[in-house]
Amino acid sequence: MEHVKQIAHEHYDPEASKIGMWLFIFTELLLFGVLFVIYSVYRYLNHGAFELAAEELDPFIGAVNTVILLISSMTIAMSTTSLQKRNRNFTLLLTGTTFVLGVVFLVNKYFEWSGKFDHGIFPGSEYLINNFSQGEILFFGLYFIMTGLHALHIIIGLTLIGIVIWRVSTGTINADRPVLLENTGLYWHLVDIIWIFLFPLFYLII
């Protein structure tokens, strides 16, 4: 056992972990990039319908969620600095705030989605197929896929932040081994920046 631990320590390379995270972020960007390409193609082909469908979405809720995510990105960035200054409690407070803000985002999203479902707007619904044009059906299809996939990333991010909170409190993440917190922060910023593009594409361009 002792031998194994020694090897594990030898392999610890924070620089490698960071490069790995950046490479993983590339793959995530490509994943969403495909969806943005599909969005562009269909927006180009169904210009009017996309404008019409976008009016069904409430820019206010979208704006609130944007502000929530921006603040949460700020708090997790601050938590990295706080960890470097060896202030464990403040780090916990900041990562905890990020976690809560992420949950609030999801709650908002839940009410927004269920509002759409109540109006019969969801993929495959009779109401949608009978009352809306093909361009509008595509808009809502993309809306649910892209915000849904984004919400899935928020959930993954929240899981990571949960692990970070636990490990900061037990001290396995500390000023000398901050990589997991830093990488979680990077991931959270990625989730944030994808939303920064989703928000105008679905809510603002009318």
Place this chain on the structure above:
Amino acid sequence: MSFISIEQEANYLEHKGKFSGLLGWIFSTDHKRIGLLYLYSMAAMFLVGASLGLAMRFELLAPGKTVMDAQAYNATFTLHGVIMIFMVVIPGLPAVFGNFFLPIMIGAKDVAFPRLNLLSWWFYVLGVLLVISALLFGPGTPDTGWTFYAPYSFRTGTNLLPAIFGAFVLGFSSILTGLNFLVTIHRLRCPGMKWSKMPLFVWTLYATAWIQLLATPVVGITLVLVALERLFMVGIFDPALGGDPILYQHLFWIYSHPAVYVMILPALGIISEIIPTFSQKHIFGYKAIIASTMAIAFVGYLVWGHHMFTAGMSGTAQYYFSLLTFLVAIPSAIKVFNWISTMYKGSINIQTPFLWAVSFIFVFMIGGLSGLVVGSLAANVYVHDTYFVVAHFHYIVFGGTGFAFLGAMHYWFPKMFGRMYDKAWANIGWLIFFIGFLALYSPMFYLGMQGMPRRYYDYLEEFHGGNIIATIGSWVLITGFIIILANLITSARKGEKVGKNPWNSKTLEWTVPSPPPLENFDEIPVLEEKDGPYNYD
């Protein structure tokens, strides 16, 4: 560099870790054990895929229904394609030989993330099980072909969802392996191992890893969209709801064409290792080979449209894709010239790996040149979806990657197991396999030119002759393969023991004992100015 002390240490095969027996393998984070895990699971999947291929060839022995009807045939070629592409040739060389030799060749003790490496293998197994479950459970085996083309992929009544999710998970495994290799190459090269001193196999793994990383997410999300289409009718690829099935084809091939280079680039790297070793001569044009590797990887991203010349595409786009496709031929030809020039005036030692390498060059050239035929616009319309295309990609994917795989197997076998195989049987196996390969796929070029379409269980009487030769070829090929396999399996236990460097090669993996000890090197090697992967005097 001294390795005297390490010779007494247990090698990676005998090492006792936290677990013993099978658990000691499936929970091992040692890159060499993971490489062998991939080797065994892939060999099993290859045998399944090859059996399906044999069954197809048997059906095509005579026109009309021989052993299976149309639906069974459709399911068979779908599974053959999914298994061979996603489970054997795409992960093939990087996951087996990359895992085993990349760290040793750059003088490292392991990959950058050993646990992530094990996780990749677990994802691989999970993906395999998901695909197999589509076969065993639910309403019928998938019958879409390995391409899952829309809109049929969400209209077919067969059990497609597990197959799609399986392919997605296999893609995830591929991404994580690529990520791991990139970080390993950037961070763990030993002192003195400059980029200009890396073995060419490592260079090709580097290019491959970038493709795995940057292309696989595209097919991942595309497959998810097909699944969502089946589950919720989101409309993205469904023409009835305003979607565009051609868009699916674009997105699919944006990944799946670069995936062809995931298959072939490491094969080119392996040939670039074998030829200098058995010519005992510095590789000719080291930098040209690196440049051509990177050029193939880069241009390979931009040619996906040549799979869709007849699917509906503007003339401008067709010219562009056809031109770029022709450009890929240039770096490929550069490599062939370099290999031949390496052999020129070398002291050639004809051993089994060298025979595989030379026959690789032969089939790779036929496959590559026939690629120019299908890549040119007018000829493509004529041979599209005929057996000419089947012959072309089997010459590249099976003839290229498969020959390189078996070449690598015979080249590195003494290092992996510490024993030498029976060389006479290995050569006999190679010869029978090679003859069988030529008999199996060469008639398909002719059948395709005659107009025999692919993916049908039946054909007209005029195609009978070529099909008989091909089917007999498939029996010869599998006989050769069984000889090779039996020879390797028995030799792994009973072969003659070998020393560190049976081939007198210069790359780092030949400086450690065979089989290598747990952490490869007792101290990290240091390369000096005169050292190099191909510095033969």
